[in-house]
Amino acid sequence: MTTYNHHLSRYHEGLFAIEDQALRFARENTPKKGLPPLNVRPEEGRFLQIVARMCGADTALEIGTLGGYSAIWIARGLLPGGRLITIERDPYHAEIARQHLHIAKLDQCVEVRVGEAPAVLPGLEDSSPFDFIFVDADKSSYIDCYDWAIQHLRIGGVFTAHNAFRGGAILNAETADSAALHIQAFNQHVAGDERALSMIYPAGDGTLVAVKIKD
Ligand SMILES: C[S@@+](CC[C@H](N)C(=O)[O-])C[C@H]1O[C@@H](n2cnc3c(N)ncnc32)[C@H](O)[C@@H]1O
Numbered sequence: 001m002t003t004y005n006h007h008l009s010r011y012h013e014g015l016f017a018i019e020d021q022a023l024r025f026a027r028e029n030t031p032k033k034g035l036p037p038l039n040v041r042p043e044e045g046r047f048l049q050i051v052a053r054m055c056g057a058d059t060a061l062e063i064g065t066l067g068g069y070s071a072i073w074i075a076r077g078l079l080p081g082g083r084l085i086t087i088e089r090d091p092y093h094a095e096i097a098r099q100h101l102h103i104a105k106l107d108q109c110v111e112v113r114v115g116e117a118p119a120v121l122p123g124l125e126d127s128s129p130f131d132f133i134f135v136d137a138d139k140s141s142y143i144d145c146y147d148w149a150i151q152h153l154r155i156g157g158v159f160t161a162h163n164a165f166r167g168g169a170i171l172n173a174e175t176a177d178s179a180a181l182h183i184q185a186f187n188q189h190v191a192g193d194e195r196a197l198s199m200i201y202p203a204g205d206g207t208l209v210a211v212k213i214k215d
Pocket of ligand 1 (some may be wrong): 038040063064065066067068069070071088090093100115116117118137138141
């Protein structure tokens, strides 16, 4: 068995997740603008991009924009003419994300909506069904986001969620923080849902992937 580690991750990224100028700028500029450095890793972004393309995504949704780094990866995986809506609760984060998306020439393809996910999601009924959904927001909302997502994905559409390993904290119920407990419950919730085929892609901090197979 191969144990995935930092060295393999660097090798992996160096071959398959090479950032262009726009991606590098978005990643480096995000903390310079005072936002927390919570973006996905390049290999995780590349994975999202590939999954979006594998499911032929034309209509995609992201919950948790930050500086738009993952949005750039996802948007570049969409079919030509595809569209990504990304939800961000913090207006300042949304403003920085819009700047990064403009630099990446994706402002026509990506719409940043400001608000709390539970308040914004009901207004997206008309944009559904989605082909691809990515959640990277507060961990207490993951189960609700999944329950909404699985109802608003087409059959064959894919749900993804960041931090499914929570740095390994999910393994120990005694030392797990509240976010890790939320992730534990979320992983269990998705694993037990017969409407989807799911697993955790283990690079980075783990990305839960669930393809919808029935209503
Ligand atoms: C982990 S960061 C997202 C990183 C981004 N996906 C990336 O990789 O570039 C989480 C972001 O989601 C926002 N957020 C957290 N909970 C949210 C919620 N319930 N609704 C909307 N935005 C939320 C935070 O303000 C923060 O900007």
